[in-house]
Each structure stands twice: as C-alpha cells, then as structure tokens.
Amino acid sequence: MExxxxxxxxxxFGKTTKQVERVEVKLIxxxxxxxxxxxxxxxxxxxxxxxxxxxxxxxxxxxxxxAVSLLLARALVEIKLYEVIQIVTxxxxxxxxxxxxxxxIPIKDKIADYSGFFSGSLVSSxxxxxxxxxxINSPTNAYSVLIPEHWKEQKHTGTDLPFYTAENTTSxxxxxxxxxxxxxxxxxxxxxxxxxxxxxxxxxxxYQCYNWNEHxxxxxxxxxxxxxxxxxxWIGANKETNYLLELDFVMQNGNQRDLKLTESIFKTARxxxxxxxxxxxxxxxxxx
Numbered sequence: 001m002e003x004x005x006x007x008x009x010x011x012x013f014g015k016t017t018k019q020v021e022r023v024e025v026k027l028i029x030x031x032x033x034x035x036x037x038x039x040x041x042x043x044x045x046x047x048x049x050x051x052x053x054x055x056x057x058x059x060x061x062x063x064x065x066x067a068v069s070l071l072l073a074r075a076l077v078e079i080k081l082y083e084v085i086q087i088v089t090x091x092x093x094x095x096x097x098x099x100x101x102x103x104x105i106p107i108k109d110k111i112a113d114y115s116g117f118f119s120g121s122l123v124s125s126x127x128x129x130x131x132x133x134x135x136i137n138s139p140t141n142a143y144s145v146l147i148p149e150h151w152k153e154q155k156h157t158g159t160d161l162p163f164y165t166a167e168n169t170t171s172x173x174x175x176x177x178x179x180x181x182x183x184x185x186x187x188x189x190x191x192x193x194x195x196x197x198x199x200x201x202x203x204x205x206x207y208q209c210y211n212w213n214e215h216x217x218x219x220x221x222x223x224x225x226x227x228x229x230x231x232x233x234w235i236g237a238n239k240e241t242n243y244l245l246e247l248d249f250v251m252q253n254g255n256q257r258d259l260k261l262t263e264s265i266f267k268t269a270r271x272x273x274x275x276x277x278x279x280x281x282x283x284x285x286x287x288x
Contacts, residue, residue: 022082024082024083024085024086025077025082027086027089027090028073028076028077028082028085028086028089029070029073029077031086031089031090031092031093032069032070032072032073032076032089032093033066033069033070033073034093034097035069035089035092035093035096035097036065036066036068036069038093038097038100039093039096039097039100040065041062041065042100043100043107043108043111044061044062044065045058046108046111046187047111047114047115048061050111050112050115050117050189051115076089104187105184105186105187105188105242106239106242108187108188108189108190109187109188109189109217109237109239112187112188112189113211113217117189117209118209118210118211118217119209119210120208120209120210131148131149132146132147132148132264132265132268133146133148133149134146134147134148134149134151136153136162136164136178137178137272138178138179138180138181138245139161139162139178139179139180140180140181141272142181142243142245142271142272143181143245143269143270143271143272144269144270144272145178145247145265145266145268145269145270146265146268147164147176147265148166150166151164151165151166151176152164152165161177162177162178163175163176163177164176164177173249173250173251173254173258173261173262174250174251174252175248175249175250176247176248176249176250176262176265177247177248177249178247178248179245179246179247179248180244180245180246181243181244181245181246181271182243182244183242183243183244184237184242184243184244188209188217188219188235188237188244189209191235191237191244192207192209192219192221192235193207195207195221195233195235196221196223203223203224203225204223204224204225205221205222205223205224206221206222207219207220207221207222208220212236214239215238215239215240216236216237216238216239217236217237217239218234218235218236218237218266219234219235219237220232220233220234220235220262220263221233221235228252228253229250229251229252230250230251230252230254231248231249231250231251232248232249232250232251232254232259232262233246233247233248233249234246234247234249234262234263234266236266236269238271245269245271247262247265247266247269249262
C-alpha cells in the first residue's frame, strides 16, 4: 500500500510542479522522498509496530510523511539553486541511508527503549546469593556466570556442549545451559518477540525486558506447557557492541524462588576481558 501511495505522490508532484522537466528537479524530489521512505519511514513503522498502531493509523502517518516531503521538495525547488540543492539533497540521502544501515540495530533499540519496551526493572532477589560460588564460562569463553557449587556439569551427546543439573536438591530447575555470545543480526525487540512466538499449541509464552544497566538490556522469555515444564531464557544485549548472551533454564513445576534464582545467576554474568568474539558458536535450538 505504501508503494502505491508513494507512486501517487510522485505523479502529483509531477503534475503540480512547472520545473519538473529539469533533471535536477527530479533528483531533488527523488532524494527528499528517498530520505523519507528509506531512512525515516522504517523507524516510524517500527515504532508503530511496538505500540500496536492500527493499520489505518499507520497509513495516515505515511500519507502525512509523504505530504510533508513533497512540500519540502517543492520549497527547495522554488529556491531555484538547482545544481547546489541537487548535490546537497543527494549527498544527504546517501549519508543518512548509509548511517541508518550501519547503526540500524542501535537506533531500533533506542526507539524500543523510548516506546517502553525495556520499561521493566530487575528487582527480584534470591535469599541465598552467597551460594552462587561456582564460576563457569560460556562455550566460547566470552562471558562467565556464577552458579551453586553443587550443580553438576554434564555433556550433551553429539555436540559435547556443557550443561548443568541441580542434583540432590529440592530445586525445580532441571537443566541450565550457558548459551552463545553472538553478534545481533536483528533488533533486540524483534529477537525477543521471535523467541516468544516460537512455541507449540499446548504452550504459553511471555516476556519482560529491562534496562539492566547503562551498558546492557536484559530480557526474560518464559515458555510453559501443560506438563509443568517451563523454559526460562535470559537474554543480555550489549548496547555498545550489539552482542547477545543467553542463559537457558528448564524447570519442572517451577516456583517463584527458583525463578528468582535464575535471575540472580543471570545478574552475575560478566564479559571476559580476553575472548574470541568472532568464534563460531552454534548450539541446537532444542536439545533438553
């Protein structure tokens, strides 16, 4: 629908602008509309999705943006410094488009933060944090976390990846797997919503996201089924490097105390100073 409206706007501009036959005028209008459509609109649309705007509201917003762009293009053409304005608008379009491509994830995470997506806060506390004394590293040694000393290390058959089990305790936590630390390919909100949406018909899901600290976002994704099994995934997203760390827990009839324990373990996560962030880290999606 947006493409149709954009083509219609271009036709209207051509019909109402006397100097439209000049190549410079076409380039000026094209650059202004290019900035609107390729640079500004993707982030407006992203913000609208986060706030669940209606389809009508989104289309009206697009029409307003295009109308403002056409008025701006018309005003620039009326200045009649065609060659100069042509260079400025084309240059501005190329610069803004390049910057938006490079910084797409940080920009979208800032927009998500502004929209309230990360409006939660890490407030839970585990009453025996002093028991978190066993330091373990992620598969690529990119980060470390602290877990209870009595949790036993196991190896996954086939990949030899480590996971940990809470043995000889009353804990409902069956398994804990330190996940990868990979570069983000999508914005944090899109990743979390994707994780939450992938589940079976007999499962329910929910998520909460927070501003963990000045350098990181944090999200908790819970997926539960009818048998009492709950998967809790903690995600940390670094605002500066755009790397994600993931902690996976599986609980059987989990209680609030053990949920707080998963949060306390997550809060002990620390990036290692010397780590190969380019190391390939591939783990099966489901292997519990």
